[in-house]
Amino acid sequence: MPLFGVRDVGPLLDGVAVMPDLATEPLTLPGADVLQAMFEIDDAVMLELLPKALHPTIPPTVTFVLWRCPESPVGPFNLAQVRIGCRAGVRPRGFLAASRCDSQAAADLLRARWGFDCRPGVVRLRRYHDRVVGSVVVNDETVLQVGLVDPTPISGGDLQYAANMNLARVRRESGERPLLVQVDPEYTFQRADRGRATLDVFVPGAWQAEGVRPVYPVAASHSRCDLTLPAIRFVTDPERPALQATEHVGG
Amino acid sequence: MRVIPKMWTRERFGYEGRAFSMPVRAVLPKPYQKPHPPMWVAVTSPGTELDAAERGLGALGLQFSSFSEQERKVAEYRRHIRGCEPAGEFVNEQVATVNFLFCHEDLAQGVETGKRLAGSFNYMAAQLLPAREAFPARSYPSLGLLPQLRQEAAGPGDASGAPEGLCIGDPHRVIEVVKKWESVGVDRINFLLNCLETVPQEEVLASLRLFAREVMPHFRQPESRAAGSALGVH
Numbered sequence: 498m499p500l501f502g503v504r505d506v507g508p509l510l511d512g513v514a515v516m517p518d519l520a521t522e523p524l525t526l527p528g529a530d531v532l533q534a535m536f537e538i539d540d541a542v543m544l545e546l547l548p549k550a551l552h553p554t555i556p557p558t559v560t561f562v563l564w565r566c567p568e569s570p571v572g573p574f575n576l577a578q579v580r581i582g583c584r585a586g587v588r589p590r591g592f593l594a595a596s597r598c599d600s601q602a603a604a605d606l607l608r609a610r611w612g613f614d615c616r617p618g619v620v621r622l623r624r625y626h627d628r629v630v631g632s633v634v635v636n637d638e639t640v641l642q643v644g645l646v647d648p649t650p651i652s653g654g655d656l657q658y659a660a661n662m663n664l665a666r667v668r669r670e671s672g673e674r675p676l677l678v679q680v681d682p683e684y685t686f687q688r689a690d691r692g693r694a695t696l697d698v699f700v701p702g703a704w705q706a707e708g709v710r711p712v713y714p715v716a717a718s719h720s721r722c723d724l725t726l727p728a729i730r731f732v733t734d735p736e737r738p739a740l741q742a743t744e745h746v747g748g
Numbered sequence: 749m750r751v752i753p754k755m756w757t758r759e760r761f762g763y764e765g766r767a768f769s770m771p772v773r774a775v776l777p778k779p780y781q782k783p784h785p786p787m788w789v790a791v792t793s794p795g796t797e798l799d800a801a802e803r804g805l806g807a808l809g810l811q812f813s814s815f816s817e818q819e820r821k822v823a824e825y826r827r828h829i830r831g832c833e834p835a836g837e838f839v840n841e842q843v844a845t846v847n848f849l850f851c852h853e854d855l856a857q858g859v860e861t862g863k864r865l866a867g868s869f870n871y872m873a874a875q876l877l878p879a880r881e882a883f884p885a886r887s888y889p890s891l892g893l894l895p896q897l898r899q900e901a902a903g904p905g906d907a908s909g910a911p912e913g914l915c916i917g918d919p920h921r922v923i924e925v926v927k928k929w930e931s932v933g934v935d936r937i938n939f940l941l942n943c944l945e946t947v948p949q950e951e952v953l954a955s956l957r958l959f960a961r962e963v964m965p966h967f968r969q970p971e972s973r974a975a976g977s978a979l980g981v982h
Contacts, residue, residue, distance in 0.1 A: 586874075
């Protein structure tokens, strides 16, 4: 039988986003830079990282995703995410363990409309001729430094970014309840590179990812794109299998 | 690819190439078949069947596709293999595909159990991490065997409710489907019979016995054999 996560989401709920509703309109962020680095992780804890709704991937992975967004209605911002590779039913997804954002206004927007938890942090994403480096500093401590080295140009069409499953407290007519909110951005690529993934610093405790131990760098990619955050289409109960509990928003 | 059959067929063999070199030596063991076993290429990505044809190799299809798409691919394969430069001692012009099999006297029960088998396989296969999801590259235009099987097995169905091309149902439907595969040029079908014991073993065995009794005789006729039986019964 398929494996399911066993994580109790109760302790996470204090820090997650509160969404006043699910009536989100799409938002395009032009000229965004996206760094994604995937690592295989020790499988000893893979079930403890995911809510009961989700399956782990085989092998288990963690994905670090950094966005540098030079334009948005609330000004430029940077966002860093730590995601655990998973499946919602048969769909490839990334469960958002935690995210860090360097703009209060952007954090408010992303929390309310797409369910990113957006804790504060100094997020940086820089591209050099031979590497792309992303870092996150919290209270003067570097909690993530991840990168791509030896970039090789590829087609944006070869990139595959799995959608997020963001745990949030959602206010609905029936009251507030925890839900996994599917966020599946659309990307219009201008350029893309693939390279080796590097990880110099990762503090799992800063990302609600205790026990995550990256053991093998799989691959990294960097792209320049117009990134469109979508309308919310699907949500699911974190405690029940996604195949049974997924709900079409507005449907 | 071209070196391996020489290792099989020559008493002593040496090689100097770009990728590897080795002094003249005896390579053991030699294969039982003479001159050597038929050589196949596992085909998942579009176009690999043409790479196989150009080398005179069988196309061991590990992907599903619609009847019309498969017919086009087989025709191209056969067109290309006519001008091949064989990698082995002989040309292995054969096309194999892969399918699920569940055969039952009752059509509805056969389809229902077959769909459950395919669905279980699909669900479990989806938990694996395909290379394309982890490593962005042009080299992986196809998701590979498992995701493709998933997509096809979840495709539109016929009046019985079974997805097109799946060998599930009663003997009559399975015969029809296999004949259809034969008509588009497929020589052999590899069947997936069970997944995680979704189907009890006695039902799998009953399905196989029914298949042997009711379906296989339809592909033993001389004209079928001459055309290359889709069941590979030779």
